[in-house]
Amino acid sequence: MRMTGPVTGSRWTAIVGYSLVGAATQLVWLNFAGVTTVAADRYGVSESAIGWLAQVFPLLYVVLAIPCGLILDRWFRAGLIAGAVLTALGALLRLVGDDFGWLLAGQIVASIAQPLVLNAVTGITGRYLPARDRPTGIAVGTASIFAGMVIAFLLSAVFTTSESLPTMLWVTAGFCVLAALVLIIALRNQGSFEVPPLRPDRSALKVAWSDSLIRRLCFLAIFPFGVFVAMSTFAQALLEPAGVSGGTASVILLVNVIAGVLGSAIIPILVVRRRAESSLLVVSLASTAAACVLLALAPGVVTGFVAITLIGLLLLPALPIVLELVERRTGEADGTAAGLIWMAGNLGGLVVAVVVGLLVDHPLAAFLVMAVIAVIAVPGARALRQPIAELRAQSQP
Structure with a gap:
């Protein structure tokens, strides 16, 4: 170039x-x-x-x-x-x-x-x-x-x-x-x-959405985004019946995001080098589900810190991993493809937050719903192993 x-x-x-x-x-x-x-x-x-x-x-x-x-x-x-x-x-x-x-x-x-x-x-x-x-x-x-x-x-x-x-x-x-x-x-x-220009007969949206991997990544993004947004929005209200104060819940959420910052800056780099993108996505979703189950069965200050920090550390790095796959796949329409990922994620956040909000007076059910949402995405993350391997082979000279 x-x-x-x-x-x-x-x-x-x-x-x-x-x-x-x-x-x-x-x-x-x-x-x-x-x-x-x-x-x-x-x-x-x-x-x-x-x-x-x-x-x-x-x-x-x-x-x-x-x-x-x-x-x-x-x-x-x-x-x-x-x-x-x-x-x-x-x-x-x-x-x-x-x-x-x-x-x-x-x-x-x-x-x-x-x-x-x-x-x-x-x-x-x-x-x-x-x-x-x-x-x-x-x-x-x-x-x-x-x-x-x-x-x-x-x-x-x-x-x-x-x-x-x-x-x-x-x-x-x-x-x-x-x-x-x-x-x-x-x-x-x-x-x-220089980025290769689009052919005159192709729009950026058509290029991005016609790619099966991009569509699968968009669908997958709904679930981790949804759980993270719902957890960030309602963690304090859901943990309050277990004796977790508003101030303590704020500290828990702050630690959650700090863990996510550190995880997002370090984990994706190591994962890409080890060619373990699909495995990391599976681990992050499964760990998030387990953390939500822990909060459902044993809510409290200690479990809140442990579970929600784990969610931030492992779930937030899923975003840069997905976006890195998008960048490798769609150089000519990366803005639109990234927009599709962000749109799907924000849509997932809105939908899951609404569902969890309806259950805010029932913490057990709310945490279990978030666990189920994370588990649903695990097969999709596992199924990415082959498409990612093919993408890696195409990227190699």
Whole structure:
């Protein structure tokens, strides 16, 4: 492949810029997750209304995933920069007025930007890293997305009062603006690998969806995404009857995401080197099911820490592994293919969260439902062994 554009410095700078923006999208998304009650009191709205500040993100992602993927496949650099700028703009809009209306406006703008950024995780590595470094690049980019969740939880732990919420929003806006500037400078200064153009008679969506492996990965993504989102949303309520306080549950979830960041940054790299993608997916799903069964039968502080941390450590790395397979499979339509994966995952998150939400007063049943959902996906993960082996053979010179 040839390089396009000027080449200065390490092309990893582009990955660093992308990682900062990826973290920024999650920071804006979850800013109020740990201060819902405080925010509701400050802005004079219900806790449900504050919840919508986060819920607009997965809802709009399902709608915009494919259009944003198509934009990235046609105008990658412009589309990604637009996502970074819109994320910063959304964060800044929340500073215009100290009321719920401006908060919601900022969240909507940032939620439009999110698929432009997250869909680009495979494209940024495919365009700015050689093939040998792409699994590492995808692992780093994905881990940074989860790291943004950690930053959001940490900020909500620091800025806990009504009077401190504006400061939290200023800190968030500063981070988002800085991340956008770093990415823009990095993309202007770094050359990129050429990506084969689509044939005139083929659309990116047709290329992505016509691939049986991509369709199978989309179906598989529904299950781990669904369990993780449902667990993150309702763990505190489901563990409360067992004597787990809200503060303790927040710490458990924070440790869960930190474990996921570490796992996503390390495990996929080792798995790809050992050619064990299918095995890791099977292990992560089976371990998640076992952890959910443990929580169903023996809920408590200790089991909560052990089970939910295990879920984060093994389940979240499934995402970069799946995305790395997508990058290898669809170089000409990677944005759209990644969009399909993210869309399926967000759809799974919405559906499973709704089901678990209906069972929130019945923790035993809720945890068992999540266990069953994880188990259902195990045969599909095992069946990927042969297609992945064929993909690896095709990738070898």
